[in-house]
Amino acid sequence: MKLGISIFFTFVAILYNSGPEALAEIAEEAPDVRVWAESLPELTSLGLKAPTSVALLTGFQGDDRANGIPVYRDFDPSSCRKSSYLNCRSSADATYSHLLNTSPASLGLDGAFHVTGADAIVYPERGKVYLKAVEQKEPFEMSLAVDDLKALAPAALCEKIIGSLGYDGVVLDVRGGYVLVGSSDSRLKKPNIQGLSLSGSAAHWDLLKQEKEGAGLLALVNRWNGFGVFRVVISGAGQQKIQPGSKIILESK
Amino acid sequence: MAIFLAKFMRVFCIGLGLVWTNEFALAAQDLTQLPTLRIVWDTKNSVKRSRDHNEATWGEVWNNSCKTLGERFLVGKGVYGTGAFSSYSCHEGVSVVGDQEKNVWQLTYIEADDQIRLAVTDPAQKVMSELAIERSTHSVYFFSDSDFSDIVALYLMDGLPFIGRIESNSLSPEARLQVRRGRSKYGVIPVPRFFVTYALSYDDRTDVFSAALKGRLLNQTKRLSAGTDVGAKSQERSLIFQADTSLKKSLAAAPFWFHTDKGRGKMAKRLMTVLLRANERLISMVQEGSIKEYVSGTYQPKNTIGGYVALRYGKQLLNGDDLVEKMSMIGVVAEVRGGVLNGMRLYYDTQPKVELVQNGYDTSVQWSRFIVGKSFGLNLNRFVDRIEVTPKVGVWSFNANLPTTTDGGGNVTSVGSFDMQRAISMSLEVGAEWSSRRYSLRPWYSFDGALMNSGLGTKQVTSSRVGLDFVWSFSTGIRVAHTRLHPAVLAFGMYESISITDSDDPDVSEGDQKIIGVNYSGGYAGFGLGVAW
Numbered sequence: 012m013k014l015g016i017s018i019f020f021t022f023v024a025i026l027y028n029s030g031p032e033a034l035a036e037i038a039e040e041a042p043d044v045r046v047w048a049e050s051l052p053e054l055t056s057l058g059l060k061a062p063t064s065v066a067l068l069t070g071f072q073g074d075d076r077a078n079g080i081p082v083y084r085d086f087d088p089s090s091c092r093k094s095s096y097l098n099c100r101s102s103a104d105a106t107y108s109h110l111l112n113t114s115p116a117s118l119g120l121d122g123a124f125h126v127t128g129a130d131a132i133v134y135p136e137r138g139k140v141y142l143k144a145v146e147q148k149e150p151f152e153m154s155l156a157v158d159d160l161k162a163l164a165p166a167a168l169c170e171k172i173i174g175s176l177g178y179d180g181v182v183l184d185v186r187g188g189y190v191l192v193g194s195s196d197s198r199l200k201k202p203n204i205q206g207l208s209l210s211g212s213a214a215h216w217d218l219l220k221q222e223k224e225g226a227g228l229l230a231l232v233n234r235w236n237g238f239g240v241f242r243v244v245i246s247g248a249g250q251q252k253i254q255p256g257s258k259i260i261l262e263s264k
Numbered sequence: 265m266a267i268f269l270a271k272f273m274r275v276f277c278i279g280l281g282l283v284w285t286n287e288f289a290l291a292a293q294d295l296t297q298l299p300t301l302r303i304v305w306d307t308k309n310s311v312k313r314s315r316d317h318n319e320a321t322w323g324e325v326w327n328n329s330c331k332t333l334g335e336r337f338l339v340g341k342g343v344y345g346t347g348a349f350s351s352y353s354c355h356e357g358v359s360v361v362g363d364q365e366k367n368v369w370q371l372t373y374i375e376a377d378d379q380i381r382l383a384v385t386d387p388a389q390k391v392m393s394e395l396a397i398e399r400s401t402h403s404v405y406f407f408s409d410s411d412f413s414d415i416v417a418l419y420l421m422d423g424l425p426f427i428g429r430i431e432s433n434s435l436s437p438e439a440r441l442q443v444r445r446g447r448s449k450y451g452v453i454p455v456p457r458f459f460v461t462y463a464l465s466y467d468d469r470t471d472v473f474s475a476a477l478k479g480r481l482l483n484q485t486k487r488l489s490a491g492t493d494v495g496a497k498s499q500e501r502s503l504i505f506q507a508d509t510s511l512k513k514s515l516a517a518a519p520f521w522f523h524t525d526k527g528r529g530k531m532a533k534r535l536m537t538v539l540l541r542a543n544e545r546l547i548s549m550v551q552e553g554s555i556k557e558y559v560s561g562t563y564q565p566k567n568t569i570g571g572y573v574a575l576r577y578g579k580q581l582l583n584g585d586d587l588v589e590k591m592s593m594i595g596v597v598a599e600v601r602g603g604v605l606n607g608m609r610l611y612y613d614t615q616p617k618v619e620l621v622q623n624g625y626d627t628s629v630q631w632s633r634f635i636v637g638k639s640f641g642l643n644l645n646r647f648v649d650r651i652e653v654t655p656k657v658g659v660w661s662f663n664a665n666l667p668t669t670t671d672g673g674g675n676v677t678s679v680g681s682f683d684m685q686r687a688i689s690m691s692l693e694v695g696a697e698w699s700s701r702r703y704s705l706r707p708w709y710s711f712d713g714a715l716m717n718s719g720l721g722t723k724q725v726t727s728s729r730v731g732l733d734f735v736w737s738f739s740t741g742i743r744v745a746h747t748r749l750h751p752a753v754l755a756f757g758m759y760e761s762i763s764i765t766d767s768d769d770p771d772v773s774e775g776d777q778k779i780i781g782v783n784y785s786g787g788y789a790g791f792g793l794g795v796a797w
Contacts (some may be wrong), residue, residue, distance in 0.1 A: 026523045073301050099596050101476075101477070101650045103477055104462075104475055104476050104477050106475070107462065107475050107477060107526075107527065108473060108474045108475045110268040110523075110526070110527025110528060110530075111425040111426075111464075111475055111523065111527055112425070112472055112473055112528070113528065113529070114470070114471040114472055116471055117470075117472050117473075122472070125467060125474075126471040126472055126474050128474060162790060240358070
C-alpha cells in the first residue's frame with residue numbers, strides 16, 4: 012500500500028516536472044531488442060551496479076572459502092543466456108583455469124572472481140546460500156536451499172538471483188526514448204507488463220533495504236531471451252533520470 | 265536546444281563511463297602473441313668454471329648446448345609437439361633484464377656449488393617455472409644430449425601456463441596433429457591422454473590467468489595407426505592427436521594455446537624421476553672422463569667396474585711347514601678406474617706375528633707391506649677383455665726367526681733372525697681381466713723385491729706370487745657426493761714364494777745365526793668386503 016501511494020505521488024511529480032521532456036522522445040522508432048542486445052559489449056564492461064555475469068559454485072576444496080580451489084556447478088552456460096540477461100560463466104573454463112594458476116590470488120572466493128571475471132558469485136557456506144557482488148564487502152543470504160543450488164536448472168537459478176535483489180530488471184542501455192532492460196523471460200512474459208524505474212537505484216547493487224521511489228514509467232515494446240525494449244512513457248529528471256544501471260520493477264497492469 | 269544538449273551530455277557521460285570501465289577490462293590482456301625466449305648462462309652468479317677448458321671453449325660448449333635446448337622450446341619442436349616460443353637466442357654472462365614491450369621471456373641457467381638451476385621468467389621477470397638438480401663440473405655439456413634436453417624442456421614448459429600452441433594450419437585436413445614421440449634412453453617420458461586447447465588472458469593486477477576452452481586434442485595413436493596410412497615406423501617416431509568436435513568448430517579462430525589435461529606442473533613428479541636418472545648417468549660419464557663422447561654419440565661403454573676399496577682377510581691353506589700353516593693376512597686394497605687417478609692401485613697387507621716352538625727353537629714370522637702402483641692396460645675384447653702391466657713401489661717391513669737347518673728327520677736344528685724395517689720395494693705385476701660393470705675376474709703374476717743396505721751388509725726379501733682376484737659389485741647403492749657407491753665382495757687366492765737373504769752382520773749375538781738364505785712358500789685364500797663405484 013505504502014509503495015503504491017509512493018509510486019502514485021512520484022508519478023504525479025514526474026509528470027509535473029518533466030512532461031515536455033518525457034513526451035519529446037516518443038516519436039522515434041523502437042529498436043529491435045535482439046540487435047540491440049547483441050550490439051552491447053561484454054556486460055561486465057558496462058560497470059553497472061548490478062550482476063551481469065554470474066559464477067555458480069557448489070563449494071570450495073577443503074571447505075576453505077578463503078584459500079580453497081573453487082568448485083563450480085557443472086552446466087552448459089548457454090542454457091542461462093536463453094532465459095535471462097545474466098551471463099553464467101562456464102564451469103569448464105573456470106575449473107581448467109584454476110589448473111593453470113599458481114598465484115594465491117586464484118584461490119578462494121576472490122580467486123573465483125579473478126578467474127571467471129564474474130561480477131557476482133553464488134556459493135554455499137554452512138548450509139546457506141550466499142550471493143556476493145564483486146564490489147560488495149559482505150555477501151547477502153539468498154532464499155535458496157543448498158540442494159537447489161546444486162539441482163536447479165541454471166535458468167531457474169538466474170531467476171532466483173534476479174529476484175533476490177529487490178528488483179526485476181536493470182537498465183542496460185538507453186537510446187532516445189527507449190531503454191534496453193535486462194531481466195528474465197518469465198518476468199517479461201507476464202501479460203500487460205509495465206515497468207517502473209526506481210529513483211537513485213543506479214547507485215545500488217540491491218534494493219533490499221532502500222526505500223523504493225518511482226522515477227519513470229516504461230512500456231514494454233518487444234522482448235527476447237530475457238532482454239526487453241521499453242518505451243519511456245514518463246521520465247524523471249536529475250537523480251530520477253533513467254540511466255544505465257537504473258533498477259526496474261515490473262508489474263502487470 | 266535543451267534536448268540537443270541533454271542528448272550530447274548523455275552520450276558524453278556514457279562514453280566516459282565506457283572508457284572508465286574499459287580501463288579495468290583491459291587490465292586482463294588477451295595473450296595471443298608468440299613470445300620469444302632468451303637463454304642465458306648467468307656466469308656472474310655461477311661458480312667458476314673448470315680450468316680444463318679456456319673461456320673460448322666453454323663458450324663453444326655453451327652455444328652447442330643452448331642450441332639443442334633452445335630448439336625444444338620452439339612451437340611444435342618439443343616432445344609431443346610442445347613448445348610455445350617463436351624463436352630463441354643464446355647468451356653468456358649476466359642475466360639480462362626482461363623486455364616487457366617485446367614479449368621476451370628468459371631462461372636463466374646458473375651453476376651453484378652443488379646444484380644447477382634453470383628458471384623461466386616472463387617479461388615482468390616473474391619466475392614462471394624452475395628446476396634444480398645436482399651439479400657436476402661439466403653439467404653444461406649435458407644439454408647437448410638430445411634426450412636430456414627433451415626432458416628439461418618439457419619439465420620447464422609443463423610449469424608454464426601453456427605447454428604448446430596450435431595455429432589454424434597446424435592440423436591436417438583430418439584435424440590431426442602428428443607429434444614427436446618422447447623416446448628417451450633414460451626412461452619413459454609420460455604421455456598425456458589429451459591436450460586441452462584454449463584462448464588465454466592474463467590480469468597483471470592479480471597475476472591470474474583465465475582460459476576460454478576451445479576443445480581437445482585426443483591421443484589417438486593406436487586407433488589411427490591400425491589400418492591407416494600411419495604405419496608401424498611412423499608410430500615408432502610419432503604420436504597422433506585428433507581434434508575433437510568442439511576444436512574443429514573453433515579452429516578458424518586459432519591460434520590457441522594448449523596444456524595437458526591435468527594442468528600446469530602436474531607432470532613434474534614423473535618427469536623429475538626420469539630427469540634424475542639422466543643426470544646421474546651423465547654425471548657418471550663426467551667421472552669416467554667420457555662426457556664429450558657420450559653427448560656426441562661416439563661413446564663406447566667401458567665394461568668395467570669404476571673402482572673399489574675393500575678390506576680383505578686371507579688364511580694360509582697349504583699343508584707343510586707348521587709355522588707357515590699358522591700364517592694369515594689382513595689388508596686393504598683399492599683400485600681406481602677412470603678419472604684423474606685411472607689405473608691407480610693401492611695395497612696394504614700385514615701378516616700378524618705367528619710364533620711356533622719347533623724342536624725347542626723359537627720361530628716366528630711377521631711382515632707388512634704398503635704398495636702403490638699404476639696399471640697400464642690394453643683392451644683386447646678377445647678371449648680376455650684386457651691385459652695389464654702394473655709397476656709398483658712400496659715399503660716393506662719383515663721380521664722373522666726362521667729355521668735355517670734341519671736334521672734328517674726334518675727337525676729344526678738352527679734358526680736365524682732377519683729384521684728389515686721400512687725397506688723400499690719395487691715390483692712388477694702382469695695380469696689379464698674379464699670384466700663388466702658388475703664384476704672383475706683377474707689372474708695375475710707379480711714379482712716384488714725389497715732391499716735394504718745397512719752399510720755392513722744387504723738385506724733382501726723377494727716375493728714371487730701368482731694369484732686370482734674376483735670382485736663383485738651389487739647393483740643397489742647409495743649416492744654419496746657425486747658418486748654412486750655399491751657394496752662389493754671380494755674373493756682371492758694367491759700362491760707366494762718368499763726368499764730372504766742377509767749378508768754377515770757382526771752384531772748378531774753369540775748363539776744366534778743370521779739368515780743367509782731362506783725360502784718358504786704359502787698359499788692364501790680369502791675374501792673381502794668393500795664398496796665399488
